[in-house]
Amino acid sequence: MEREREAVADAGRRLAAEGLVIGTSGNLSLRTGERVAVSPTGAVLAELEAADVAVTGLDGSQLAGRLAPTSELGLHLGIYARYGSGAVVHTHAPTATALGLVLDELPCVHYEMLGLGGAVRVAPYATFGSAELAAGVLEALRDRSAALMANHGAVTHGPDLAAAVHAMRLLEWACTLYWRAATIGTPRTLEAGQLGAVVDTIAALGYGAPRAAEPPG
Numbered sequence: 472m473e474r475e476r477e478a479v480a481d482a483g484r485r486l487a488a489e490g491l492v493i494g495t496s497g498n499l500s501l502r503t504g505e506r507v508a509v510s511p512t513g514a515v516l517a518e519l520e521a522a523d524v525a526v527t528g529l530d531g532s533q534l535a536g537r538l539a540p541t542s543e544l545g546l547h548l549g550i551y552a553r554y555g556s557g558a559v560v561h562t563h564a565p566t567a568t569a570l571g572l573v574l575d576e577l578p579c580v581h582y583e584m585l586g587l588g589g590a591v592r593v594a595p596y597a598t599f600g601s602a603e604l605a606a607g608v609l610e611a612l613r614d615r616s617a618a619l620m621a622n623h624g625a626v627t628h629g630p631d632l633a634a635a636v637h638a639m640r641l642l643e644w645a646c647t648l649y650w651r652a653a654t655i656g657t658p659r660t661l662e663a664g665q666l667g668a669v670v671d672t673i674a675a676l677g678y679g680a681p682r683a684a685e686p687p688g
């Protein structure tokens with residue numbers, strides 16, 4: 472799991488450098504088969520090293536590492552069990568956390584939010600590290616790669632660490648967009664028909680992936 476521990480430490484430092492994680496307020500993990508490399512409890516993510524990263528089984532038993540895993544391990548393992556994801560990221564990113572103080576759902580106001588599955592649900596508040604919190608977040612993540620956590624923060628997951636980190640960046644961007652718009656008016660929400668047309672266009676154009684230029688005519 473050395474490569475995975477290195478990847479978790481690397482992504483933790485990047486999330487901190489980008490301001491998505493402040494101090495010890497976040498955690499992340501990467502699963503390979505039945506093993507999970509997970510950031511330790513109490514760690515300053517900006518200084519995370521591979522040797523700090525714990526390795527556990529899917530039952531939470533610690534297999535390697537000198538530090539205990541994050542107190543949100545149950546949330547991470549629950550997401551792996553229910554959704555078969557490859558990586559999970561949890562942060563208290565500033566704008567995502569702010570919107571989770573106010574909203575019950577972040578509406579789909581931009582087509583890029585389709586990358587998160589559409590409108591983002593806000594899971595009910597419960598004490599950090601609790602089974603109740605994990606259960607609420609798991610439900611909020613149905614058909615989504617992101618959820619907000621009321622009065623707490625945000626969680627994203629994906630097939631690999633790059634995808635889970637990207638989803639967290641996208642979520643914080645969407646929250647910032649919504650917040651800025653809401654200060655000057657009521658943000659318009661995209662309708663199902665408009666989103667369906669975007670999905671059709673992406674499928675038809677292969678949009679988002681680099682494409683070779685047409686040869687000069």
Ligand SMILES: [Zn+2]
Pocket residue numbers: 496497561562563599623624
């Ligand atoms: Zn938290």
